[in-house]
Amino acid sequence: MNPPYEPDVAFGVHPDLGVGAAVADDRPQLDGILRKHHFRHSQDLDVYLLPEGTPHNTAVRTVAAASREFQDAGLSVAADPRIMLPPPVPTPDGVTTRTTQPGQSLTALTGELHELRRSADVAEVLEQILDEHHGAVGHLEEFIDAAAVSCERLDTPGGRELGQHLRTIAHHVALLGDRLADAQLDLSVMPDVTPKDAPPLADVPLPKRHNVPSVTRTARARAAVASSPKHPADLPAAPEEVPRSTGAPPSPRRTR
Template identity: 85%
Template sequence: MNLPYEPDVAFGVHPDLGVAAAVADDRPHLDDVLRKHHFRYSQDLDVYLLPKDAPYNASVQAVAAATREFQDAGLTVAADPRIMLPPPIPTSDDVAARTTQPGQSLTALTGELHELRRSADVAEVLEQILDEHHGAVGDLEEFIDTAAAWCERLDTPNGRELGQHLRTIAHHVAFLGDRLADAQLDLSVMPDVTPQDAPPLTDVPLPARHEIPSVTHTARSRAAVASSPNRPTGLPAPPEEVPRSTAAPPSPRRTR
């Protein structure tokens, strides 16, 4: 990384060693902050390294937290943008790996809504969440499906039961995505614009969340087996227990 100035701390990515940090000098404060966020000094390389097996999210959080601490102390920081690029999801040999892109922040998208006034602009933000390849809804569905496959790989009754429960949840996420797509389409054709004298979005109360009674694992599993997005949630549960199936149903998620 070629910089017109020398920062106090520079973060980068080494292809074999992972996330690394280099410091301009041996000030104790720089060492203390980096060690606090799990960087360890390599005397042979004269850089700080995160553990090579550190998960991607943990690495990004460590860099972000250390950067904030350095900047709060008035220090300059430089970071290679490749730190934000997640590793590819493992796939079988006959399946092409998805192109990795920086993660999408739902918090940032929620913040964008506070500045928008046109329905069409809100539709564009919602479209990012629904993007077929990198949207949050599809990513959540894929994550839950993968967690279900992990449970099923245990090859135990509990693993198969929980796997089936998770696949049902993935089905509901896909159903939620379809409903959000309907809302996004409605927003995209609405000509409405927020009035200039409308209150700030922060002053508009959010709808109350209904509390869901706590249930046992067995009750949740039974509900998962019996539930369907085509059956209204208000219908009473069947009087007798649904027999458990040892075969996991095929994933109902959409083609991505």
Template identity: 85%
Template sequence: MNLPHEPDVAFGVHPDLGVAAAVADDRPHLDEVLRKHHFRYRRDLDVYLLPEGTGHNTAVRTVAAATREFHDAGLTVAADPRIMLPPSVPTPDGVAARTTQPGQSLTALTGELHELRRSADVVEVLEQILDEHHGAVGDLEEFIDTAAAWCERLDTPGGRDLGQHLRTIAHHVAFLGDRLADAQLDLSVMPDVTPQDAPPLADVPLPARHEVPSVAQTARARAAVTSSPNRPAGLPAAPEAPRSTPAPPGPRRTR
């Protein structure tokens, strides 16, 4: 493969086979690092490919991890920015798919907050989270709704119950988005600039949060009350982890 500017490694997107990597020469270290990150060499194409079915997020993380390792070794890497574009979400016939855009990292947006001094700039960061078409809140709501549909498609009592539970969670996410929008409006009318003598944001302690059972704890508690071949139905069941009373769902956010 002819590589512009001859980087040591180049990552790109094959139209049919997904993320691919090409190397400038046959140095063993290049092959070793790519194989460590699950790339496998295709001699007929002269490129390295990830296993078939590798998810988009996994592929992006893999490219990032391999790139860091190459950089640490003093090697040059080129990457096609289209690697960051997620695949479109399947839609019913006649419904246009949403235009795919690179995902926004909440970690990166949190990092931006540490550098901002004007309230208007913080309002803009919140807008990236609340954006109707590509914001994190709307994307999370759609993801949970899709997970609920997956559970309901099992067509079992447990699947239907879990689907309903997930849809309730999606309502809570929409309610959260509405509350964040309220906070965004309040912030827009607050004093514009942080005082020069204000402490660095990293030095301001975060508020204490109430502890809630982790997902793993809740799953184990539910499993404990379910009869199985390993626990006769007559034995006493372990108590289920307590649940907090859910807040009333707000109006659904339209996408």
């Protein structure tokens, strides 16, 4: 559908050239705002383009910031919604490519990490994950807290126990956020030492994780037989957990 008027600025995306902008005329104000946000005019194409290699999330934030400035100046803006679509996450040969969808910010940021080489850029991505209002860590903590409330509303011993267990997990997520914040600060001041000929991140295998022992299944079993519309109260009690082997303790969990 064609708009009823021609906007002053229109943003779009090209599969090879990335995000670009077209202007209705050669007013200096339009040129000045676009250049302020790192767009550069291409004489051959007569459009404004971001620098080659600009990460996806950076391009989205740039379009949003430039659009706000245009609108604050009383100018009309149009933007192709496909600008919001994140690129697919690079994967090694033989591994199924993970499909990304709008709104899956963590997936988009993971894909963006594969394009970065400077520690300051990695720090910027981590900062987005830790954002107080939109970061993935805060959203995960909020989700787990909501799950805990749902369990506690069952008003059964198993539900209350699971609720407390989930609140403990939410606390660990908050601690994880603190650890990530420390790493983000270290990265922001770390000198760039990655060689230019270093292999892409997608080709570098991740460190092997230690096996993490399974948590007790007692609470899960109790909740399964607790009184509810699907589990009548006269079901037999949950069996106690089988004692664990007295062998060597499992390896502690490592954070990467």
